[in-house]
Amino acid sequence: MSDTVTLKINGRTITASAGSTLLAAAQSANIYIPNLCSNEELTPYGACRLCMVEIAHGKRTRMVASCIYEVAEGLEVQTVTERILNVRKLVIELLLARNPYHPRLLKISHELGVQASRFKEDVKGCILCGQCVRTCREVVGVAAIGFKGRGRTRTVATPFDKAPADCIACGSCAYICPVKVIPLEDKNNVRTIWKTEFPMAVCKKCGRPFAPEKQLAYFRKIANLPENHFDTCIQCR
């Protein structure tokens, strides 16, 4: 077995490494597919459905989410067909109904020629792409937040909607959020995130608050660092 496969995207022959996703293969061949929930650093998730493409199965075609579909030898893929554009428009309109003001969503709707959503606005901000949840689990490794409920009432939440015991206040969830709806505030040496206050560590040299104490403690623990390792901020080292 070779580790590359050859497939066709929009008629162009492309080689991709076996096991990669259609989206990744398209991107490395400079073929644009809109996407929102996919992130190279995170496990593929397939939540937003913006990245839909059409693949051929003999005479029939089928729509798949390119961010969770693996490349295969001889696969024929179309990224811009009427059927796909219709689906993408529908998806972006649904997303706009939840969040009508975010620049990134507006940019994609502009690309698709969507002027306004035909759905009644029900502004929730969060578009449930799950990047915050996946980042917290896979990159940070603390799994402090998750989803709650299902369907229309699904939200991202801390367990029991309480102060999250496992949260280290690193702010990665707020950072990764594509629509910036997770509130994070640093004020008076305190970081507030998930409605919980975390004291910041103050640099022993310059006296500036530079990171949440809990985050530093977590780093010390996983990297086996001495107790005084983070006494000073990066600038003062």
Place this chain on the structure above:
Amino acid sequence: MQAKIQAIISRYGSDKGFLVPILQDVQRELNYLPEDALVMVSTLLEIPLSRIFEVATFYKAFSLTPRGKHLLSLCLGTACHVRGAPLLSGHIERALGIRPGETSPDLEFTFETVNCLGACALGPVMVVDGEYHGQLTIAKTNAILRDLGRKVPSDEEA
């Protein structure tokens, strides 16, 4: 409670893959899924609490609040719906003073609506404490509620 949960989990060989059946058993044992029980499951199975909360809130069958002694599950699936189940739902809501998904303050009744119980020919259907009642009418519903010790004014009988 600790011992009960421990026993349930060891019955499944402490296998993370059995989270759903484990939670079902915990709920059967404790009537609902109390927070400290889930914290215990999380520690024993080494599954993050956020993940367990996710599963526990995903399935309608799980309840994070105490449930009543009697469970009424009224079907609002398509067949039952066209045969008048919404009327019955309103009737039960008024009789018990609670909305679907809620439990009466005296912890006697939990009323929930479900989508198709797989007994469409019997519609409208309601499962009361595990027993199926078909071709429901307001009168039959009143009889059921009365059997369970709830006073229902007779002028509401149809």
